Structure formats: C-alpha cells, structure tokens
Amino acid sequence: MKLTGTKKILGGIALAGAMALTGVVGVAQQQQKAQDGGKDRAGWNRGGREGRKGRHGMEGFGGRFAEKLNLTDAQKQQMEQIRARFQESTKSLHEQARANRGKDFDAFNGGAFNESAVRAAAQARANMHVEMEVARARMMSEIYNILTPEQKAQLAQERQQREQRRQQWRANRGGQVQEN
Numbered sequence: 001m002k003l004t005g006t007k008k009i010l011g012g013i014a015l016a017g018a019m020a021l022t023g024v025v026g027v028a029q030q031q032q033k034a035q036d037g038g039k040d041r042a043g044w045n046r047g048g049r050e051g052r053k054g055r056h057g058m059e060g061f062g063g064r065f066a067e068k069l070n071l072t073d074a075q076k077q078q079m080e081q082i083r084a085r086f087q088e089s090t091k092s093l094h095e096q097a098r099a100n101r102g103k104d105f106d107a108f109n110g111g112a113f114n115e116s117a118v119r120a121a122a123q124a125r126a127n128m129h130v131e132m133e134v135a136r137a138r139m140m141s142e143i144y145n146i147l148t149p150e151q152k153a154q155l156a157q158e159r160q161q162r163e164q165r166r167q168q169w170r171a172n173r174g175g176q177v178q179e180n
C-alpha cells in the first residue's frame with residue numbers, strides 16, 4: 001500500500017495527537033496523586049518506599065501507627081530501639097533464609113525419591129519460620145508495653161474496626177463469587 005502525502009500528514013497528526021493525549025493524561029494522574037498525598041483511589045499509599053524502614057515498613061509503626069495513637073517522641077524513640085534490636089537479632093535468620101531461597105534440595109537423587117531429604121529441608125524451613133514468628137511476637141509485645149492505657153484501648157478499637165471491615169469485605173466478596 002502506497003501512502004500519499006496527505007495520508008502521511010494525517011497519520012503524523014494522529015500520532016502526535018495520541019502522544020499529546022497520553023502526556024496530558026499522565027500529567028493529570030500525577031497531579032491527582034500529588035493532591036491525594038501519593039495515594040491511589042482506594043486510599044492506598046503507592047508512592048514508593050521513601051520513609052519506610054525494613055521489609056515490613058516500620059513506617060507503619062512510626063508513621064500511621066504513631067499518628068493514630070499520638071505517640072510521644074520518647075515512645076517513638078523506644079519503638080525505633082526495639083525495632084533495631086529485632087532487626088539485629090533476626091539478621092542471621094534473614095541471611096540464612098536468603099541463602100536458602102531458590103535452592104532445591106535433592107529430593108530426586110538419581111531418579112529415586114529421597115523422603116528424608118524432603119522432610120529435613122521442610123523441617124529446617126519450618127523451624128526458621130517459627131523463630132522469626134517468635135522474634136516478631138516478642139518485638140510486638142515490647143512495643144505494646146510502651147503504650148499508655150488510652151493508647152492500648154485505641155489500638156484495640158482499631159483492631160476491632162479492621163476485623164469488621166475484613167469480615168464485611170469477605171461477605172461482599174463471597175456474594176460476588178457466587179453470582180458468577
């Protein structure tokens with residue numbers, strides 16, 4: 001198919017218009033995100049990792065958590081010390097997990113199934129997981145103990161509301177699944 005000069009010009013204009021429209025939409029989305037404080041339509045913070053500390057984002061402790069419970073500067077400092085101790089105490093477990101990630105144990109040595117190797121590898125992973133859970137629970141207990149009685153009551157109320165929202169979400173989701 002041979003393009004005439006007019007078709008080339010119209011095609012170029014259409015392409016330029018599409019690119020301009022894409023740019024306008026992108027700028028509008030960025031402006032909206034800036035106005036929302038980096039949150040998307042559902043209210044989730046999608047702004048990246050700035051301000052976060054650690055894998056689970058201690059910003060959740062030091063940021064929203066501190067803001068909602070009106071933590072004092074002393075409480076925030078204590079929380080940071082607890083978090084740092086937790087991170088240091090679990091460092092070897094994290095390194096061990098990272099080293100084992102992606103490694104396959106030799107379950108099929110020469111084509112033969114090796115049940116004891118599978119069990120040993122699974123048990124080692126389970127033991128590591130248990131140690132991490134215990135350390136995290138210890139950290140959470142220490143953090144809870146620095147809260148005032150009023151903050152503890154507010155935290156309990158927040159948990160109850162979160163559980164109610166979760167149950168409501170499950171009920172709504174269950175209804176949608178059944179309709180399909």
